[in-house]
Amino acid sequence: MRRYLPLLLLFVCLQTARGENSEKTPQDKTPKVGLVLGGGGAKGVAHIGVLKVLERAGFPIDIITSTSMGSIIGGAYACGHPSAVLDSIVRSQDWAMLLSDRESSSDQDLQMRQKHNTYIITKTLHFGKKLQGLGGGFIRGKNITPLFNRITAPYNDSIDFNTLPIRFACVATNIVDNTEYVFHSGVLSQAMRASMAIPGVFAPVRMDGMVLIDGGMRNNFPADIAREMGADYVIGVDVQDVPKPADKLQTGTQILAQISDWLCMNKYEENKRKSDIVIRVNTDGYSAASFNAAAIDTLIRRGEEAAMAHWDELIALRQKLGPVSQHRITHGIQTEPPLAVEEENDNRKRKDIEFNLGVRFDKEEAVALQANIQTPIRTKMPMDLELTLRLGKRLKAQVDWTLHPTSFFQPTISYIYRNNDIDFYENGDKTYTFTYDQHSVKLSLFNFNVRNFNVSIGANYDYYHYRSLLANNQTQQQLSDEDARNKGYISYQGRVWYNSENKWYFPTNGVRFQAKFAYYTDNFIELNGKAGISEYAAMFRSSFPLSNKFSFQPMVYGRFLQGSDIPVVINNLMGGEWFDHYVEGQTTFAGVGNLEMLSQNLAVAQMQVQFNPTTNNNILLRVSAGQDAQKFKNLFDHRTMIGGSLSYYYTTMLGPLGGSVGYSNLTKKFYFYINLGFVF
Numbered sequence: 001m002r003r004y005l006p007l008l009l010l011f012v013c014l015q016t017a018r019g020e021n022s023e024k025t026p027q028d029k030t031p032k033v034g035l036v037l038g039g040g041g042a043k044g045v046a047h048i049g050v051l052k053v054l055e056r057a058g059f060p061i062d063i064i065t066s067t068s069m070g071s072i073i074g075g076a077y078a079c080g081h082p083s084a085v086l087d088s089i090v091r092s093q094d095w096a097m098l099l100s101d102r103e104s105s106s107d108q109d110l111q112m113r114q115k116h117n118t119y120i121i122t123k124t125l126h127f128g129k130k131l132q133g134l135g136g137g138f139i140r141g142k143n144i145t146p147l148f149n150r151i152t153a154p155y156n157d158s159i160d161f162n163t164l165p166i167r168f169a170c171v172a173t174n175i176v177d178n179t180e181y182v183f184h185s186g187v188l189s190q191a192m193r194a195s196m197a198i199p200g201v202f203a204p205v206r207m208d209g210m211v212l213i214d215g216g217m218r219n220n221f222p223a224d225i226a227r228e229m230g231a232d233y234v235i236g237v238d239v240q241d242v243p244k245p246a247d248k249l250q251t252g253t254q255i256l257a258q259i260s261d262w263l264c265m266n267k268y269e270e271n272k273r274k275s276d277i278v279i280r281v282n283t284d285g286y287s288a289a290s291f292n293a294a295a296i297d298t299l300i301r302r303g304e305e306a307a308m309a310h311w312d313e314l315i316a317l318r319q320k321l322g323p324v325s326q327h328r329i330t331h332g333i334q335t336e337p338p339l340a341v342e343e344e345n346d347n348r349k350r351k352d353i354e355f356n357l358g359v360r361f362d363k364e365e366a367v368a369l370q371a372n373i374q375t376p377i378r379t380k381m382p383m384d385l386e387l388t389l390r391l392g393k394r395l396k397a398q399v400d401w402t403l404h405p406t407s408f409f410q411p412t413i414s415y416i417y418r419n420n421d422i423d424f425y426e427n428g429d430k431t432y433t434f435t436y437d438q439h440s441v442k443l444s445l446f447n448f449n450v451r452n453f454n455v456s457i458g459a460n461y462d463y464y465h466y467r468s469l470l471a472n473n474q475t476q477q478q479l480s481d482e483d484a485r486n487k488g489y490i491s492y493q494g495r496v497w498y499n500s501e502n503k504w505y506f507p508t509n510g511v512r513f514q515a516k517f518a519y520y521t522d523n524f525i526e527l528n529g530k531a532g533i534s535e536y537a538a539m540f541r542s543s544f545p546l547s548n549k550f551s552f553q554p555m556v557y558g559r560f561l562q563g564s565d566i567p568v569v570i571n572n573l574m575g576g577e578w579f580d581h582y583v584e585g586q587t588t589f590a591g592v593g594n595l596e597m598l599s600q601n602l603a604v605a606q607m608q609v610q611f612n613p614t615t616n617n618n619i620l621l622r623v624s625a626g627q628d629a630q631k632f633k634n635l636f637d638h639r640t641m642i643g644g645s646l647s648y649y650y651t652t653m654l655g656p657l658g659g660s661v662g663y664s665n666l667t668k669k670f671y672f673y674i675n676l677g678f679v680f
Contacts (some may be wrong), residue, residue, distance in 0.1 A: 031321055034063040036223045036232025036275065037070030039216040040239035041198070041288020044069025045090050046281040048060035049303020050237045059235075060321070063167045067215040070237070071170035071195035074153045075188055078161070078168035087300060087612040089151060095291035096653050101142040109449035110499055118680045119356035119372065120654050139202050141193055148189035158186045167229060170207070171222050173214030181210060182225055198288070209345040223271035233317060236275040237303075239283055240268075275314050281306040293615045298647040307349040352376070360655065360677025364576075364593075368392030368397050370680045381405055390680065394582070395419035402447075412445045414666050422582055424568065425575070425594045428667030432597075433470040434568070439463045454497040463488040464569060471528040485566070489527075493518040501543060504651065505656055506610065506618040508551040512541045519568060520563075533563035533570060537585070543610075553608040559587060560632060561600040572598040572628065577647075577660060578679050588620035591643025591664030593671030599628040601635055618658070620647040640667045655679075 034055075037047045047070060054061065066074035076086055093619075108116065116122070124140060149156055161168040163182050172194040174181045183191035194205035194212040196365045205212045221223070226234050272278055281303050286295050307314070356372040370390040377383045382404040390396035395418065402412040418438040423430050444458040467488050494517050501510035514537075521532040539557035546552065559572055574581060575592040582595060590606060604626035611619040626641040643664030649656040656676035663670050 010390065022304055031232040032062040032230050033060055033321070034065065034223075034226030034229065034234045035061050035074070035237040036221060036226055036234060036271075037064065037066040037074045038221045038236070038238050038240055038290040039068025039070050039196070039214065040283065041069055042290040043239040043281070043283040043286055043288065043299060044073060044356070046239050046283065046299040046303030046306070047237050048083050048086045048090065049300040049305070050279055050281070051077060051086070052304055053307035053311070054314070055083055056237070057311070057318055059314065059318055060580070063226050063229050063231050065169045065171070065222040065229070066195070067171045067220050067222055068196045070149070071192045071215070075168060075170065078164045078166040079155055079188070080165040081151065090296055091293065093147070098144045098147060099139060099291065100653070101140050110453060110454045110497055111449060112497075113504065115356070115372075118370070118678050119358040121357040122676065123355045124352045132494070134215075141202055145193060148192050152188045152192070155188050158185070158187050160592065161188065169222075169225050169229060171219045171225065172212040173215055173217040174195070174210040175204070175213055176209065176211050178218075181212060181217070182222075184658065217266070217565045219267050219271070221268055221271045223274040224267065227274055234275045235273070236278045238278055239282045277310055279306050279310055299581040302321065312677040347664050358678055358680055360675070362675045363673050365393040365440060368394070368680070390586060393421060408448055408450050410449060412442075412444045412447055414440070416442070423594060424573070425667070427596075428669045430594075431471065432568075433468075435467040436466040437467065439465070452498055452500045455495070457494045460491045460493055461488065462491070487522070489520045489522060489570075490524055491518050491520045506612075506620075507543045507553070507650065508545050508612065509543045510540060510612065511543075512539070513550050514539045527563065528565055530564060533566055535570075535585075536560045539579070549612050551610045553610060555606045555608070557587060557602040559585065565598055571600055572602045574598055574602065577673060577675065581679060589626060589641070589643055589664065590624035590645040591662035591671070592667055593673055594663065596666060599630045601630070601632045602626065602628045603635060618649045618650040618651065620649070622647070
């Protein structure tokens with residue numbers, strides 16, 4: 001037996017060596033390529049252009065490390081979405097909506113849609129052991145989080161990021177101890193959300209005693225992380241601005257941007273030296289907030305151009321890698337975005353307190369401020385209490401109590417106080433100045449909401465207390481006694497409202513229709529011992545796109561009153577840019593800026609041509625023709641009122657910014673109007 005022992009030991013050694021060699025695969029000997037995608041807000045969409053070039057060159061990417069916007073692009077790419085899909089995703093988003101906490105209009109009924117096109121700031125607070133917000137930023141991320149969940153599907157559970165089609169890591173900053181935190185595992189969408197939490201703008205992500213914000217504060221170009229993960233070669237994409245000289249730092253925005261850029265320079269030069277190829281994209285003229293369509297198109301193109309400038313280096317490195325299997329290049333690549341993941345249950349919203357704030361400026365009222373808070377009341381039947389306060393030339397305070405027996409049926413009782421100081425005109429000349437208080441109690445017994453359709457039926461009590469009434473000596477139309485004394489009116493009202501327009505302010509397709517009937521009394525049946533005042537009003541507007549830039553919008557509307565001794569606050573008042581803006585029942589008319597006192601029957605037709613040279617630019621040409629008369633049968637006996645206006649508005653996150661110039665044969669005067677902000 002001892003004779004065979006050396007042979008047996010030799011056999012075991014050979015088998016062991018063979019086993020060790022068999023465990024070594026060609027993949028273990030293949031050099032690993034790391035891709036570093038730096039932060040820069042909207043400028044980070046340029047990464048998509050670079051990825052297009054890397055795919056064109058057949059580059060295998062084994063590791064991705066990233067920060068901020070680079071984490072969004074890099075995380076999605078690591079999940080298997082090629083550059084073409086990322087391009088489509090980025091271009092198809094409503095970034096103004098995503099970078100806010102407003103609800104998507106597709107999920108809102110008409111009343112909620114109107115509300116969310118009124119306020120520029122929406123903040124949701126949550127009930128826990130105590131009332132608290134996800135504090136630390138204006139934007140909670142309610143809209144962008146579902147996008148992250150969608151583009152990271154099916155990797156929505158807590159996972160090891162090394163198990164993704166491409167190994168991935170992203171950087172955040174823990175402001176508790178000012179340290180760098182690198183996500184190698186966890187919930188991928190949460191890691192991306194933490195990495196891009198711009199301080200003071202987005203609420204930080206809180207986990208395990210850490211408060212995590214944008215990783216750019218500690219490591220905006222994490223080439224060192226790629227090396228630590230085993231990258232043999234590192235390609236870095238830099239979208240950070242070059243620090244500006246003194247003569248380029250003239251505004252507060254430029255100075256804040258420069259401070260932010262310097263804060264993101266930590267480890268920057270060291271990490272550049274750890275990269276084999278650094279692709280620097282020219283982002284001049286764009287900022288971290290440049291999410292409009294033109295900017296996205298340009299930045300993606302500049303990313304391609306910057307990568308192509310390094311084409312020879314990229315090809316040389318690609319050849320240096322040697323043969324690479326096609327499976328390694330295309331591993332995990334998907335050709336379509338994943339299906340949307342299920343959203344949070346809508347019933348959660350009933351447990352939240354919502355705070356809204358709106359600010360606007362216009363030529364007529366200067367600055368106005370409106371705040372709104374809506375809180376749920378915890379009862380067996382869901383109900384809400386809502387408070388609204390407006391400060392400015394027109395003061396307003398409103399309390400609404402709404403029941404929710406079903407998701408569609410919402411009976412409401414409201415109290416509204418208004419203080420108005422309004423000038424009334426006749427043929428372009430100021431005739432009266434009214435200063436009055438209005439107290440209203442509104443009961444909507446039937447209030448039905450479903451998607452684009454609303455029907456409400458109820459009763460109102462309106463009490464007018466006149467503080468002062470100043471009349472011009474040349475006043476042509478004399479006021480009745482009803483206009484000069486305090487008075488209360490009881491009315492029965494019904495309204496139908498339909499709106500399928502694609503935009504609230506400057507639609508290019510869809511239909512809008514409103515119809516209203518009201519009957520005004522002072523004793524539930526009569527007014528001043530006579531039959532009450534009947535109001536019939538309707539408006540129909542339809543938008544027709546002629547091309548992707550031109551659309552036309554015919555509109556007809558009218559308001560007809562039957563009865564005698566009609567007070568001026570109920571009578572027809574026409575002018576301004578927006579319906580019901582200064583007083584209820586106010587109609588607009590192209591070319592008329594101030595409130596004109598008209599007869600009790602009014603019919604108007606308007607044609608508007610809208611030109612949108614780019615997504616947010618709106619040029620409007622309006623022509624209106626109208627008739628008014630005391631009696632309906634005499635409506636076309638008087639001369640036709642004709643007016644026209646030319647307007648330009650730029651759609652901003654704060655609301656429409658722009659103005660109008662117009663003229664009408666009613667006023668025989670030009671008027672000019674400017675506006676900034678949503679209308680309220």
